[in-house]
Amino acid sequence: MTHPTIGLYGLGTMGAALSLNMADNGIQVHVANRTASAVLRFMEGAGPLAEKIVGHQNLEGLISALPQPRLLVAMIPSTAPMDSFLDDVIPQLAPGDTVIDAGNADFHSTRRRSERLAQHDLHFVGLGVSGGEEGARNGPSMMMGGSEASWSGLKQILTRIAATHEGDPCVDRCGPDGAGHFVKTVHNGIEYADMQMIAEVYDLLRFGAGRDVREVSGILKSWNEGRLESYLMEISGEVLSYADAPTNLPFIDLIMDRAGQKGTGRWTVIEAVKLGQSATMIEAAVAARAWSAEKPLRGMAEETFGADRADLDLDVGLLERAMLAARVLEYAQGFRILAAASEEYAWNLDPKRIAEIWRAGCIIRARLLDDIAGAFADGPPEGQLFLAPRFGGVLMEGIPALREVVTRAGQAGYATPVLSAALTFWDVMRQGRGTASLIQAQRDFFGRHGFERTDQEGDFHGPWWT
Ligand SMILES: NC(=O)c1ccc[n+]([C@@H]2O[C@H](COP(=O)([O-])OP(=O)(O)OC[C@H]3O[C@@H](n4cnc5c(N)ncnc54)[C@H](OP(=O)(O)O)[C@@H]3O)[C@@H](O)[C@H]2O)c1
Known part of the structure; x- marks a missing residue:
């Protein structure tokens, strides 16, 4: 049986915990980190799970080890570092590959990055991950935003590592581009x-x-x-x-x-x-x-x-x-x-x-x-x-x-x-009629903004203008 394979870049608190969770659930994980010494430290701390994880000294090694179409998760700050990361990875990826931003991103950035990657025939996923370190290690709730195609590749991995409620995995595709990060x-x-x-x-x-x-x-x-x-x-x-x-x-x-x-x-x-x-x-x-x-x-x-x-x-x-x-x-x-x-x-x-x-x-x-x-x-x-x-x-x-x-x-x-x-x-x-009639009157009085009436159709001004 072949194991689903994924790459993860960024072995901070969340990235390390997610990697261990994936390895624990039969997923082949390749990892790398900006500061390479963190990879060694992580592998040493992974105990028996280290056998199921491949550590790489740099991003290039990580990307070239992944089978195509690649799934590459970044667990780094979703601000400027994410854009620099994309600058680095785009030339190294092939059409059909998927990059997943699993950090807390502003969904506007996710929409912009989705468009950017689409121009290179790449998928971009904004993945909201909740549950802190403990959740990331033992089962987070995840809110995915991205294309149907990227969801079909990711689904088997994310449903394995997610928390479950009475057997139902707490992960789903919320919608395209920034939808997952917005829900998060x-x-x-x-x-x-x-x-x-x-x-x-x-x-x-x-x-x-x-x-x-x-x-x-x-x-x-x-x-x-x-x-x-x-x-x-x-x-x-x-x-x-x-x-x-x-x-x-x-x-x-x-x-x-x-x-x-x-x-x-x-x-x-x-x-x-x-x-x-x-x-x-x-x-x-x-x-x-x-x-x-x-x-x-x-x-x-x-x-x-x-x-x-x-x-x-x-x-x-x-x-x-x-x-x-x-x-x-x-x-x-x-x-x-x-x-x-x-x-x-x-x-x-x-x-x-x-x-x-x-x-x-x-x-x-x-x-x-x-x-x-x-x-x-x-x-x-x-x-x-x-x-x-x-x-x-x-x-x-x-x-x-x-x-x-x-x-x-x-x-x-x-x-x-x-x-x-x-x-x-x-x-x-719970008030069918509120206080906004006076607001409308004030607006019309100082700015001639007009208002609707309760008894007639149209746009009106008050008697203060006659
Ligand atoms: N902590 C939480 O409970 C939680 C929950 C949900 C989501 N998140 C999100 O998850 C993401 C990671 O959070 P974390 O708590 O794991 O952070 P963290 O422990 O501070 O780790 C940050 C990671 O990002 C890397 N990094 C920082 N700046 C970088 C850059 N310019 N280029 C490349 N790599 C860079 C670090 O690499 P170095 O080792 O080289 O510094 C490290 O691997 C963030 O977007 C955060 O908002 C966190």
């Missing part, structure tokens, strides 16, 4: 919102309701047994259970409250706005990270205005219901961006399949995704998740809880950017 970007945007939401609830429980950090850990762990089960809930419960060995202080208290970000959350927000959408929960999470970085300023403001917050007697069940409703709305916002991009770029994205491939291996895997896939299979009204009958009960029960949590948190002085954004989104979307 929105995945990360949802990840930002979910992480921030859990952090807000932690703040309310610990500092509002006065629960000991271990109690909060226990609450998150118990939620993780129920409808809120998710990887992010699981790890949040776990990290809160650690104490610092020398001091016995909660370990979380020793971590600086300044969050980093690499850009995918911001990209989600930018693309949403460009598409005429607004993912306010993701935007709130990106804002919260940005504000967190301004620590000296926050310290100064605290000295000036005080940081007093009142006690909050919040029921744990109320918070759980509020969070579940907010999580439905967070995914609803994410899928709205996907739908808008699908239309704009004619990708024909399948929301049901995207929900399915997010059910295992990725950072936003959650029990809810099974229901989300089911809701899309049923075809929710207007394609909107928040109108899906199967979420009616969760929202009817959860929105009053969310309203109570956000209102009381606000009164007591607790910031809940993502939970508040969820409530606002809900309250805007």
Whole structure:
């Protein structure tokens, strides 16, 4: 039996883990790295799997060892290094070969690179890989964007190394060119919102309701047994259970409250706005990270205005219901961006399949995704998740809880950017008639922009112009 063969360039955290995963699954892997010494180190660390991996001292050796049509994965920064990599490899490849960018790329770059490679009769694949190092090693969720032809070559490899949910591999072709990287970007945007939401609830429980950090850990762990089960809930419960060995202080208290970000959350927000959408929960999470970085300023403001917050007697069940409703709305916002991009770029994205491939291996895997896939299979009204009958009960029960949590948190002085954004989104979307009539009047008043009327067809100006 011949083994499927693939080349992988870039043996950093993710590339090394993916290579081992492939070798573990009967795939013949050839590897190389910019700094050649990393290849030797990697091979030494691969243990018995090293027998199934061929290390090369340089890119030329790697490419010439691959059978045609070649499959060549690059796991390097998807920015300028990827363009330089393509400069190097294009002259060495043959028509029909496929280059796969498995990093976190801006999907606009992926579209541009796809066009560039197509001019040389080469395929370019943008592969979103989620699950961090552990996922890459043991089964990531993967979102593929590229031609049907490149998918038929890659499918047998990717389905072998992907995470599975009840036997279903968490990988699929999402659409052409940048579709996979776009879906991965929105995945990360949802990840930002979910992480921030859990952090807000932690703040309310610990500092509002006065629960000991271990109690909060226990609450998150118990939620993780129920409808809120998710990887992010699981790890949040776990990290809160650690104490610092020398001091016995909660370990979380020793971590600086300044969050980093690499850009995918911001990209989600930018693309949403460009598409005429607004993912306010993701935007709130990106804002919260940005504000967190301004620590000296926050310290100064605290000295000036005080940081007093009142006690909050919040029921744990109320918070759980509020969070579940907010999580439905967070995914609803994410899928709205996907739908808008699908239309704009004619990708024909399948929301049901995207929900399915997010059910295992990725950072936003959650029990809810099974229901989300089911809701899309049923075809929710207007394609909107928040109108899906199967979420009616969760929202009817959860929105009053969310309203109570956000209102009381606000009164007591607790910031809940993502939970508040969820409530606002809900309250805007359930109003058949909103406030935009006054916006239209203002626009017409200062700029003669005109408006539609509710009682007549046509374009009108207000009496202020007569
Ligand atoms: N870490 C994660 O959890 C995660 C998850 C999903 C996706 N990703 C994406 O995966 C990609 C790799 O991430 P990583 O975490 O594995 O990074 P990493 O550990 O820092 O490794 C980076 C790799 O890229 C190579 N590289 C850097 N600059 C290069 C250049 N100019 N030319 C050629 N090779 C270059 C490095 O080679 P040297 O050894 O020579 O420096 C190394 O092999 C990134 O696009 C990242 O966004 C990461």
